[in-house]
Amino acid sequence: MAEIFEQEKKKINFNPKELQRFFYFNSEQIVKDVTQGFQDFSANPKLTIQPNFHSMSRIDQIKLSGETLKEINSYKDQKYNYNTSLGKMIGEFQFPFVIPSGVHQMMFIPTIKYLGTEEQQKKWLPRIYSYEIVGCYCQTELGHGSDVQSLETTAEYDVSTQEFVINSPSLTSTKWWVGELGVWANHALVFAQLHIKGKKHGVHPILVQIRDLKTHQPLPGIVVGDIGPKVGYNVKDNGFIRFNNIRVPRENMLMKYSKVSKDGLFTQRGNPKIAYAGMLETRLGISCLFHRSLGRALAIGVRYSLFRKQFKTSDGVERQVIDYQTQQEKLFIPLADSYAFCASSSQIMSRFAEFQKEIEGGDFSNLNEMHIICSGAKAYHTEYPLAHMENIRLSCGGHGFSHYSGLPSIVEGFKPLVTLEGENTIMYLQVARFLIKGLTATLKGAERVPSSIQYLKAGLDFVETKLEADTISQILDLDVLKKILVVNATYQIKNVGMKMQKLSLEGKTNQQIWDTLIGIQLVDAAKAHMLYYTFINFYQQIVTNDYLSENSKTILKQLCRLFAIAKINEKPHGLIESGFINPSQISLLKQAQHSLYPSIREQALGLVDAFGFKDEQLRSALSISDGKVYETLLDWAKNQNPLNESYFAPGYENIQKMGQITPKPLL
Incomplete structure (x- = not known):
């Protein structure tokens, strides 16, 4: 059935490579790097996820994610190291799970860069890049999330020892939902209420070691763990942590803009909101990168709708599902949104680059507007894609309900983004x-x-x-x-x-x-x-x-x-x-x-092929490039499903034993 796709390609009247450049921030270099990255990852069996992934236990999936990160960071002479933006971009599309160092890279490191002094950066960043220090962003608490000013964790400055004493004074002060905390992190940027000589000075980040660097055991006074399975992001080890009189050197408070002197004098320069610069960059990443997962869902939905035929016309020919107007509405509005969000992302990224130069020069005048742009885009670029992804899954009928379609994992993986880093x-x-x-x-x-x-x-x-x-x-x-x-x-x-x-x-x-x-x-x-x-x-x-x-x-x-x-x-x-x-x-x-639907219908395959995703990134039997959709579904169900490894499935002996029970008569 691959000829269906060949016939559709003949209708395309534009150059898909131009739109691929449009999709990737108008950059030929990014297109070149991403295309090569997809090829390199697909050529490595350790970086190609098999259909049986969703039959694995959560613990085995987490273990696999760790093995995957190790392989990425050593592959091709570290070309795709997760310290690079290219590595993070390829990883986002290649795997049905988030790589363990996502928070470490997208929140922990940027916060230290923005808020740490030059001396602090020189001291910590080499150890962070080498993963000697694996960090997390410890802000949200059991009782408070978006209301940052009401966080309860305290950092009391002890002038006599020049240390901060970190405490979790209540149940609701327990840090919660912190990515990379449950399993991986050995350090945390803890956002706590700063108290000096009985006076409060607001919420500030302090670098706290939480696990032993050799044994990985929690340090004395630390209670830490994973919060359990979730709707999506189940490979991410979102964790909880409580502090009991944890002493941290004064120098571990990030002091580029806010400082505490040895004798306890608190001073601040610049715009106080710069303290959330790390979160600002995270929202930028969410709004400008992750919505591209909608492109993957669209590639699956459009290709399957071209392949799938249902109900015959008056001349006895089955109609392609994509030719029904109702199906076009389910697919083409998300398609338009996907390109709109990509275009807007390019503008926002350009503006953010200018903003970074401004604050480096001490100009904070546009900080509030940049914060609003990133916050608004974070909400807008996640709300609509999530709804669209689910509708695309539904548009694929019964097969969209199968993990072998690739769609459930895309939907589940995207769900947290409407809530995390700003509801x-x-x-x-x-x-x-x-x-x-x-x-x-x-x-x-x-x-x-x-x-x-x-x-x-x-x-x-x-x-x-x-x-x-x-x-x-x-x-x-x-x-x-x-x-x-x-x-x-x-x-x-x-x-x-x-x-x-x-x-x-x-x-x-x-x-x-x-x-x-x-x-x-x-x-x-x-x-x-x-x-x-x-x-x-x-x-x-x-x-x-x-x-x-x-x-x-x-x-x-x-x-x-x-x-x-x-x-x-x-x-x-x-x-x-x-x-x-x-x-x-x-x-x-x-x-x-x-x-508008008819003209978009003619170009639909070209519009999704322009995203550049191959079979290894889509991980879907429904959009398989050789057109063997049904053959692939049967093969994966038969040969990639552990339940079919034996005709005597585990637990069936209980069904057999039920035959020995005399049933009660129905009343």
Whole structure:
């Protein structure tokens, strides 16, 4: 059946290599490195995961993940060492589990780089890169997660010994959910309430050794372990830890911006929020890398929908599932989103590189906006992909329920991302707070408004107008869609701002307003902003990247249109309430959405092949490149399933013994 894919490839009218570059941050070098990496990993049996992986116990899976990390870090003269961004990127796509050093690399190391002094970095980083020190990011507690300021773990400074004394004063102060803590880590960056001479100085990170470097046994006063199986991420050893009078040298507090002198004097420079710079980079990684797992799900879903045939047409020919409009909607909206998130990620990464140079030069003026961009993208780039992945799994019918489809592990592996490193609702509320402040500044005519919300000035004029569009072709104009999204975001931000003002005049406190009266509207406003922000990034990436041919730009513009229109149709209430659009235009928007499906259908295989994933990264019988879907399913079930190694399955003897029991008569 491989000829099906060959026939589909003949329909492709753009260069998939151009879109692969678009997918990987517009970088030819990254495409080259990732392509070579996929080939190298696939050629190594120790780095190719077999279909029986999901029949293994959790303990055996964790053991395999450790063996895999060791192999990666020694393979090809350490070319793909997990200290490199390339190694992390290949590993994310190659394995159905997270590599043990993910937190060590993405949170522990960046925090030390951002917050550690030059002397501390020279002292610790060589040992960290060599894995002599394996670290974790010890912030979340049993009783507090997103509310960092309410963390209960304490670090009392003892002036007489120049040490911090770390304690877990309550049950709820137990550190919880900490990745790499349960099994692997021997050090932890512990975020604790700093107390000096009876005075509190907020939450600060302190490097604490928690296990013996030779025996790996917990040190005296440390109670540590794994928190147990979860929904997804079961290979990740999320752990708990409690501290009982653990003494740590003063020099182990990260002191680039906050310092404690020998005699207990606390000083601070720069923006206090820089303390969360490590988390900022983690959110950047989540928002700009991990959503690409949606591309894997799409590659499986689209290829299987091209292969699978169900129900005959009037001339007796079975129809490809992908030719049903309902199936197209399940696949093409996620496809549009995937490209939109990739384009927006490229913009965000470029902005973050500029931001890093700014803070290195002591300029913290854009820290808050960068924090909001990363937080908003983290929420937006995980909420939609997770929903899409599950819908893609469902679109594959019964076979999508099998681990051999590759889809359940993608869904399960992605689920934690909507919660970890910032629960998404909290992220949206942080964005909303930024938007309300930005709206106030815009209304007051402030000279400097953050670049990401400068559209509000034009938006405040647009909301007083009506949409002039009477045909589908007018609706599909990208500049018209841009205006619609500006109005959608501006109206919702303005509307919730006015409601806040009204409630305040009625005597409601800010806490009442935010917590119990307008939280849902604030989240909606934040999502409307992120929709516009993602769209405009997508649009600009299409227009400004000169390596894209006209045919590539044409299909990308179709996806950009679908991204915008599908989101508008999903939640048009702001546009309706504002009076900017009328009922007939709502109907036009729906028609416009459906009109995009046929052109995307013709290019669907090329659009997912452009992601560059091979069989070894997809790990799916449903998308196998030789087209032998059913043969592969039967082979894996028959020959890769331990239950079929014997016709006398373990436990069956109990069924046999039941025959010796005289059954009670049914009443």
